[in-house]
Amino acid sequence: MTIDNKNDLDNVSPFFEIKQTSWGGRACFSKCALPAGTPILEINNCIGSSLSYEFRKEVCHFCYFYHNGHTLKYRLEKEHLKFMENCNDKENGEGKKSTRMNNKAKFQGAGLWFCSELCRSKFIKQPHIWELVQCYEILWCNLQKMFKRENPDDVTGREEQLNSIIITEDVIQRSWDDCQHNWIPRIDKMSAAKKLHNLPVISEDEYCCAKFVCESLFRLKYIDSDSITKKCFNGLQSNELSKIHEFPVLLHFQELVFKTLYILLPDYLRTQLTIENFRHIVGSEYGNAFGIWETGETPESREWFGFEVLPEASYFNHSCKPNITKTREGRTMEFTLNSNVAKGTEICIDYSGVLDLPTKKRRKFLHDTWFFDCLCVRCKSEM
Ligand SMILES: [Zn+2]
Ligand SMILES: [Zn+2]
Structure with a gap:
């Protein structure tokens, strides 16, 4: 499906906009300079x-x-x-x-x-x-x-x-x-x-x-x-x-x-x-749902309970050095900046939960699970 009007997705958040990128697909970019700790999206209405x-x-x-x-x-x-x-x-x-x-x-x-x-x-x-x-x-x-x-x-x-x-x-x-x-x-x-x-x-x-x-x-x-x-x-x-x-x-x-x-x-x-x-x-x-994971455990030992689709939160791309941290409070998913960002910075989350893995393993995991070859700043610098 396509979006009829490019302005349709402008009001997802006062902090970022969703735009078509030159490298394919859409991505979220900050609307202004924002300090670390800014809660940029809070969402609890899954589809x-x-x-x-x-x-x-x-x-x-x-x-x-x-x-x-x-x-x-x-x-x-x-x-x-x-x-x-x-x-x-x-x-x-x-x-x-x-x-x-x-x-x-x-x-x-x-x-x-x-x-x-x-x-x-x-x-x-x-x-x-x-x-x-x-x-x-x-x-x-x-x-x-x-x-x-x-x-x-x-x-x-x-x-x-x-x-x-x-x-x-x-x-x-x-x-x-x-x-x-x-x-x-x-x-x-x-x-x-x-x-x-x-x-x-x-x-x-x-x-x-x-x-x-x-x-x-x-x-x-x-x-x-x-x-x-x-x-x-x-x-x-x-x-x-x-x-x-x-x-x-x-x-x-x-x-x-x-x-x-x-x-x-x-x-x-x-x-x-x-x-x-x-x-x-x-x-x-496929590729857009958020996992419902056991909390308080490490990524390697936590249990996977299921998944949910949160459309407003599905436009963040992945980065192995994400500038947002996602946390769950019951049904609510919160997305908070973990570093200062300048206006127009792409805002990314971590899809994988395996950021501690060595480069090759991590990129393979991303490829096998989400079908893309990660070319984030961290992957580029580590390769
Ligand atoms: Zn990467
Ligand atoms: Zn309950």
């Missing part, structure tokens, strides 16, 4: 996030607090579901009652855990959140079925096939065209029960990606289309081709996630699920 399956019970879904290997106590109960439903009815206005969950007695907590009453309460008070919780619940309840099924032969067949060809833009496009023109019309004609029978077999990682796409569709549905977050999101670079070229089975992974969501999502969210939206959500996550 989508996902915690890894392994840590789903131990990391708070709202504030990302990690309970050191213990299962968190607070879950969503029937009474919270009722509360969210009532709020949603009010938000939708008179006479527009939301479709109720069929069997509330069986509500299973949507696969979410919270560290405290406060986090749970903040979570359920978000506008329209009932819609997202219902989607999470549907995914959660179908998950065991999807895990358990026998792996049909065509699954491995598809992966082998992808691994045997060179992935180009054209291969990706043809695969989605096939989904659009063959798979979708076939599914659309089926009864609800038959659709469920066509649910693909998915893994834990695909479930987590489905949750991420769900949240992204939900946030994008309600976000103001003139908001800076929306414009930043639309302008994010998609790394679909480079990522799938490197890992061809990801194309199959994406197809499975898309098909799962297409079959399971209720209409109010499924109408947002176009192939174009899906590809931008997933493709721009």
Whole structure:
């Protein structure tokens, strides 16, 4: 996607502007001279996030607090579901009652855990959140079925096939065209029960990606289309081709996630699920998402809990000698200058968390993870 108007991204921060660079891509430059310690961006409105399956019970879904290997106590109960439903009815206005969950007695907590009453309460008070919780619940309840099924032969067949060809833009496009023109019309004609029978077999990682796409569709549905977050999101670079070229089975992974969501999502969210939206959500996550890491540990020993996409913060380039430090306070990411900068200086963060590695290893890590050869001042001077 491209940015229609070059001024669209001017108001991300009073301290820096996002500009097209002569060397390709966009970058952030200081609008004026700034002293070290200036907090240049603080952001807590992610578009989508996902915690890894392994840590789903131990990391708070709202504030990302990690309970050191213990299962968190607070879950969503029937009474919270009722509360969210009532709020949603009010938000939708008179006479527009939301479709109720069929069997509330069986509500299973949507696969979410919270560290405290406060986090749970903040979570359920978000506008329209009932819609997202219902989607999470549907995914959660179908998950065991999807895990358990026998792996049909065509699954491995598809992966082998992808691994045997060179992935180009054209291969990706043809695969989605096939989904659009063959798979979708076939599914659309089926009864609800038959659709469920066509649910693909998915893994834990695909479930987590489905949750991420769900949240992204939900946030994008309600976000103001003139908001800076929306414009930043639309302008994010998609790394679909480079990522799938490197890992061809990801194309199959994406197809499975898309098909799962297409079959399971209720209409109010499924109408947002176009192939174009899906590809931008997933493709721009590659290389733009921020990791949710265990705090207070060294980069080598800390655990990775998941990731989130923060569009306003996604335009910083990497440097091995960054002039901003990023810190996390719960859901909030703070970006603070760690040195004085003159007007027009490029403002960079460290993507890697491996700045202590020797030059060659560090550059290889950056290349393998983000698909670029770092030519920052430090790399140039060390090479
Ligand atoms: Zn919490
Ligand atoms: Zn570098």
